[in-house]
Amino acid sequence: LLLPGDQAMKYLDDFTVGDTFDFTTVPASAEQIIAFAKQYDPQQFHLDEEFARTGPHGGLIASGFQTLLIVFGPIMRDLMNDVANIAGIGFDKLRWLRPYRPDQVLHVRITITAVTHSRSKPDRGILAYTLEARDSDDNLVMTVDVPVMVQRRQDAVA
Amino acid sequence: LLLPGDQAMKYLDDFTVGDTFDFTTVPASAEQIIAFAKQYDPQQFHLDEEFARTGPHGGLIASGFQTLLIVFGPIMRDLMNDVANIAGIGFDKLRWLRPYRPDQVLHVRITITAVTHSRSKPDRGILAYTLEARDSDDNLVMTVDVPVMVQRRQDAVA
Numbered sequence: 001l002l003l004p005g006d007q008a009m010k011y012l013d014d015f016t017v018g019d020t021f022d023f024t025t026v027p028a029s030a031e032q033i034i035a036f037a038k039q040y041d042p043q044q045f046h047l048d049e050e051f052a053r054t055g056p057h058g059g060l061i062a063s064g065f066q067t068l069l070i071v072f073g074p075i076m077r078d079l080m081n082d083v084a085n086i087a088g089i090g091f092d093k094l095r096w097l098r099p100y101r102p103d104q105v106l107h108v109r110i111t112i113t114a115v116t117h118s119r120s121k122p123d124r125g126i127l128a129y130t131l132e133a134r135d136s137d138d139n140l141v142m143t144v145d146v147p148v149m150v151q152r153r154q155d156a157v158a
Numbered sequence: 159l160l161l162p163g164d165q166a167m168k169y170l171d172d173f174t175v176g177d178t179f180d181f182t183t184v185p186a187s188a189e190q191i192i193a194f195a196k197q198y199d200p201q202q203f204h205l206d207e208e209f210a211r212t213g214p215h216g217g218l219i220a221s222g223f224q225t226l227l228i229v230f231g232p233i234m235r236d237l238m239n240d241v242a243n244i245a246g247i248g249f250d251k252l253r254w255l256r257p258y259r260p261d262q263v264l265h266v267r268i269t270i271t272a273v274t275h276s277r278s279k280p281d282r283g284i285l286a287y288t289l290e291a292r293d294s295d296d297n298l299v300m301t302v303d304v305p306v307m308v309q310r311r312q313d314a315v316a
């Protein structure tokens with residue numbers, strides 16, 4: 001874990017519009033999909049393989065909430081943990097375009113879309129990125145636009 | 159669990175713009191916040207109470223992903239499980255306005271904002287709602303707009 005002030009820490013000033021970062025997700029098994037659904041989203045097509053087979057999706061599919069966690073897992077672990085992140089702001093236009101099915105590995109690309117300095121608080125600003133998660137056939141599974149509040153480098157502010 | 163065709167199942171035709179539904183969330187403890195962060199979002203202000211106390215939020219706060227699950231928990235368990243839901247579509251304008259702190263109970267209100275029949279598939283349509291989650295002091299903690307694809311009643315379609 002990096003602490004603020006660490007040289008390897010990324011600040012708002014270290015990002016440029018157009019920068020891309022690529023990630024590979026950790027797969028979730030049928031058992032993990034069912035366990036998550038029991039805890040957070042107990043709809044039958046997330047819980048019951050037999051029922052799901054006859055339903056509109058033709059098989060067991062993950063809760064959209066779990067798909068979100070699968071997609072963001074490597075971003076949070078491998079990128080945001082080294083960013084001088086103050087807080088998540090939200091999500092815009094999140095879309096689940098295809099269901100997540102057991103054992104899929106997704107490829108996630110994020111592209112920086114804006115780097116905006118705060119007018120009222122010069123030590124920070126908003127990093128915005130767009131995200132595309134694709135399956136192994138290159139089909140889009142999920143897309144979302146993400147604004148995050150990030151610290152500026154002290155030497156960039158001063 | 160209700161099966162499609164069950165009389166208690168809610169279809170798209172059973173919702174009207176302006177309908178509201180109220181929910182109370184299940185609180186998450188500091189231990190649950192830390193455990194969730196270890197698994198899904200290992201940023202230090204979600205993991206380490208000492209560190210968090212000196213940080214910008216003045217104490218341990220939940221990952222935004224966990225706040226999302228806390229807010230939607232009772233909606234998925236108590237409402238959507240009885241709705242003839244085909245699939246989540248996504249989220250629009252999700253905003254985390256205040257952090258979720260240990261043991262808070264949130265009050266969640268959803269208001270139906272649109273009931274739209276599909277032109278291409280007459281058996282379904284889009285149910286849209288807006289959500290407001292508030293703390294016990296009535297401060298907004300999270301807001302989001304949610305479109306969901308829901309089946310129509312067969313007798314309403316025919």
